[in-house]
Amino acid sequence: KAGVTQTPRYLIKTRGQQVTLSCSPISGHRSVSWYQQTPGQGLQFLFEYFSETQRNKGNFPGRFSGRQFSNSRSEMNVSTLELGDSALYLCASSWSGGGEKLFFGSGTQLSVL
Amino acid sequence: GQQLNQSPQSMFIQEGEDVSMNCTSSSIFNTWLWYKQEPGEGPVLLIALYKAGELTSNGRLTAQFGITRKDSFLNISASIPSDVGIYFCAGLASGGSNYKLTFGKGTLLTVNP
Numbered sequence: 031k032a033g034v035t036q037t038p039r040y041l042i043k044t045r046g047q048q049v050t051l052s053c054s055p056i057s058g059h060r061s062v063s064w065y066q067q068t069p070g071q072g073l074q075f076l077f078e079y080f081s082e083t084q085r086n087k088g089n090f091p092g093r094f095s096g097r098q099f100s101n102s103r104s105e106m107n108v109s110t111l112e113l114g115d116s117a118l119y120l121c122a123s124s125w126s127g128g129g130e131k132l133f134f135g136s137g138t139q140l141s142v143l
Numbered sequence: 144g145q146q147l148n149q150s151p152q153s154m155f156i157q158e159g160e161d162v163s164m165n166c167t168s169s170s171i172f173n174t175w176l177w178y179k180q181e182p183g184e185g186p187v188l189l190i191a192l193y194k195a196g197e198l199t200s201n202g203r204l205t206a207q208f209g210i211t212r213k214d215s216f217l218n219i220s221a222s223i224p225s226d227v228g229i230y231f232c233a234g235l236a237s238g239g240s241n242y243k244l245t246f247g248k249g250t251l252l253t254v255n256p
Contacts, residue, residue, distance in 0.1 A: 034185070063244075073186075073231065073246035086243050120185050131176065132233075132244065134185030 032057065034135035036121050042141045048109040051138045055102050055123030061085075062104040063132065064096060067118040076119075079104055080126070108140075116142045149232055149247030157255050162219040164230060164250045172234035175208050175215040176244070181228045189230075190217070222254050 035054040043049050055062050063086075064076040075088035079098035096106040102123075108115055118139050122132040149166045156162060166175070174193055178186035190201050192208035192215060199206055203220045215232055232247040 036185075065246075072248040073233075075243050075245075078243065088243070122185075131188050131191050133188065134178075136183070136185050 034121055034123050034133055036119075036135035036138050038138060039136065040139045040141075042143060043111050044143050045111055045113060047111050048107060049111060049140060050105055050107045051119055051121075051140075053104045053106075053121030053123075053135060055104070055121075056133055059123035059125050059133070060102050061124045061126055062098055062102065063122045063124075064104070064106050065120045065122065066090070067120055067137070068116075073120070076106065111142045113142050116140060147232060147234055147245055147247040149250055151250055152248070153251040153253070155253045155255065156222055158222060158224060160222055162222055162226075162252060163216065164232075165214060165216045166232035166234070166247045167214040168234055168245075169213070170234075170236060171212040172215075172236055172245075173212070174235035175206070176233040176235075177204075177206050177215070177217050178231045178233065179228045180231065180249070186231055219252075222252075224254050224256050227252060227254050 037052045061080045063078040065073045067073050076090055077096050078086040082098045093109045098104045118137045120134050120137045122134045124132050147166050147168050176191050177189045179189050180186040190199050190206040195212045196210050197208040206217045229249040229251050231249045233244045235244055
């Protein structure tokens with residue numbers, strides 16, 4: 031069974047640009063969550079999608095958005111990038127999201143210059 | 144918001160030694176999860192705990208869900224070099240649609256062969 035796949039693996043952008051990250055969950059998983067990981071703040075929850083609907087949202091500004099498609103694949107978008115957005119962005123999937131185990135992808139390392 | 148205090152922040156041990164780390168919270172959690180993250184990869188689930196007092200093993204790893212539901216412990220016995228990585232605890236406050244994991248800041252484990 032293939033794991034969670036995130037693309038691209040690495041990304042370099044400049045301030046003010048926008049970026050879109052992609053996540054393909056494990057087959058059959060309908061819940062996709064996104065996390066931002068930085069050395070200082072650790073893993074912080076961005077949002078969670080289930081059946082194309084955002085069910086939960088963390089405390090991030092509106093520049094961070096996401097969506098989920100009918101095949102459960104998900105994308106997250108960050109607009110007007112800031113230096114502080116440099117981080118490892120992790121996607122995780124689970125069957126229903128209701129307290130179940132999360133399976134993480136390898137992440138997208140975003141560097142904002 | 145909810146916070147998890149994970150300790151120690153880092154450990155440097157000799158191969159063959161046992162390791163203990165823990166997480167505490169001011170809030171009650173219904174689920175505790177322990178993850179390991181290696182460089183360049185996303186966190187990998189090690190153990191999931193669903194009931195207060197539960198003790199679960201996965202090979203040389205043993206984790207416990209504290210009776211108060213505000214803490215959890217992870218022990219690694221007879222450490223080996225491949226145990227190197229960052230270990231994270233994560234707690235879930237409620238199930239169903241209110242799904243958001245809170246992560247500890249991690250314990251960096253270094254094993255000296």
